[in-house]
Amino acid sequence: MSADDNSNKSGSKEIPKQETQQKLDLAKVDPKCAEWMDDCIKRLNGLYNNTAINICNVMSGYEIIAIIRLVENIFMDESNLCEAEAPIKVVGDIHAQFQDLNRLFDLIGRVPEEKLMFLGDYVDRGPQGIEVVMLLFCLKIRYRDRIYLLRGNHETPSVNKIYGFYVECQVKYGVGLWWDFQSCFNRMPMAGLISKKVLCMHGGLSPELITLDTIRNIPRPCEPLDRGLLIDLLWSDPTNKGEGWFHSIRGISYMFGKGVVEQACKSLEIDLIIRAHQVVQDGYEMMSGRRLITVFSVPNYCAQFTNAAAVVCLNANLEISFQQMLPPPLPPTAKAKAAPAIANDTNLENAKADKEFIKPFVKA
Numbered sequence: 062m063s064a065d066d067n068s069n070k071s072g073s074k075e076i077p078k079q080e081t082q083q084k085l086d087l088a089k090v091d092p093k094c095a096e097w098m099d100d101c102i103k104r105l106n107g108l109y110n111n112t113a114i115n116i117c118n119v120m121s122g123y124e125i126i127a128i129i130r131l132v133e134n135i136f137m138d139e140s141n142l143c144e145a146e147a148p149i150k151v152v153g154d155i156h157a158q159f160q161d162l163n164r165l166f167d168l169i170g171r172v173p174e175e176k177l178m179f180l181g182d183y184v185d186r187g188p189q190g191i192e193v194v195m196l197l198f199c200l201k202i203r204y205r206d207r208i209y210l211l212r213g214n215h216e217t218p219s220v221n222k223i224y225g226f227y228v229e230c231q232v233k234y235g236v237g238l239w240w241d242f243q244s245c246f247n248r249m250p251m252a253g254l255i256s257k258k259v260l261c262m263h264g265g266l267s268p269e270l271i272t273l274d275t276i277r278n279i280p281r282p283c284e285p286l287d288r289g290l291l292i293d294l295l296w297s298d299p300t301n302k303g304e305g306w307f308h309s310i311r312g313i314s315y316m317f318g319k320g321v322v323e324q325a326c327k328s329l330e331i332d333l334i335i336r337a338h339q340v341v342q343d344g345y346e347m348m349s350g351r352r353l354i355t356v357f358s359v360p361n362y363c364a365q366f367t368n369a370a371a372v373v374c375l376n377a378n379l380e381i382s383f384q385q386m387l388p389p390p391l392p393p394t395a396k397a398k399a400a401p402a403i404a405n406d407t408n409l410e411n412a413k414a415d416k417e418f419i420k421p422f423v424k425a
């Protein structure tokens with residue numbers, strides 16, 4: 062029904078027209094916009110397996126700014142704790158590895174056939190960060206209920222100024238575009254909740270995370286600064302060195318032990334936490350008695366590691382399985398090494414069972 066229908070109804074209370082209009086506009090994709098996005102997606106997909114050209118050859122800076130404005134409105138329309146229903150696949154760090162992101166799509170399926178939630182760190186380190194975010198933004202505008210994009214610690218100006226994205230913007234379009242991206246990143250949701258039971262974020266837990274509303278109530282746009290809930294959601298790491306909270310070796314935020322994970326599951330009434338933020342050799346690592354999963358979704362991270370990529374699949378019953386993409390063989394001269402375990406079970410038998418775990422996990 063169109064917003065104009067309200068004026069035809071007699072007897073029923075009229076909904077304020079402006080509010081209705083706004084909801085309708087954001088919830089559906091205008092056919093012209095859908096056509097435009099389909100064309101953008103097609104042009105971006107043309108960069109897969111074709112490194113002779115880059116995004117500058119298929120998209121102008123003006124078009125990118127228009128897409129940024131559209132997608133940031135969608136982000137603001139979502140809750141900062143963005144809610145989705147299973148079945149869904151959860152994807153970890155991409156770090157500007159656009160070619161590997163597309164190989165991953167070949168394996169796990171594409172939007173809209175698959176529903177995906179990304180945990181952030183789209184840019185920096187790799188060569189094609191603008192390509193990665195633009196493809197994901199176009200998919201978000203086109204199919205907003207089939208793809209969810211959370212914010213990573215690299216979607217902050219103090220980080221992506223230094224680790225590659227700033228220079229990439231400068232070289233490809235000029236630094237002005239870098240500022241437009243920051244405005245958009247400041248509006249991205251910072252956590253996700255799947256079927257009310259699986260909490261997702263880029264980094265991890267926070268001593269300030271008392272209820273899920275604490276996340277919902279974070280005002281946006283926002284820029285995480287040096288400490289606090291925003292920083293922890295994007296930066297904290299699990300550890301197997303103890304039960305509680307520890308100073309982080311990163312020099313920012315905290316590390317948290319199994320006891321913190323168990324307590325959070327109880328008080329937040331969730332079954333599982335899925336986070337990204339650290340490279341793991343198999344692309345996934347389970348810890349804290351399978352209450353917490355780290356997922357990392359590009360292989361051969363930075364060409365410095367021999368890691369595989371993985372995604373977490375949650376079926377309609379919230380049973381877990383993994384899809385894994387093995388790294389391509391490296392030349393013998395490559396200096397890449399295996400990624401270290403980060404917080405696996407200190408009991409060796411449990412750690413081995415977790416590592417070999419690829420079958421659906423049924424909650425005890």
Ligand SMILES: [Mn+2]
Pocket residue numbers: 182213214215263337338339
């Ligand atoms: Mn990260």
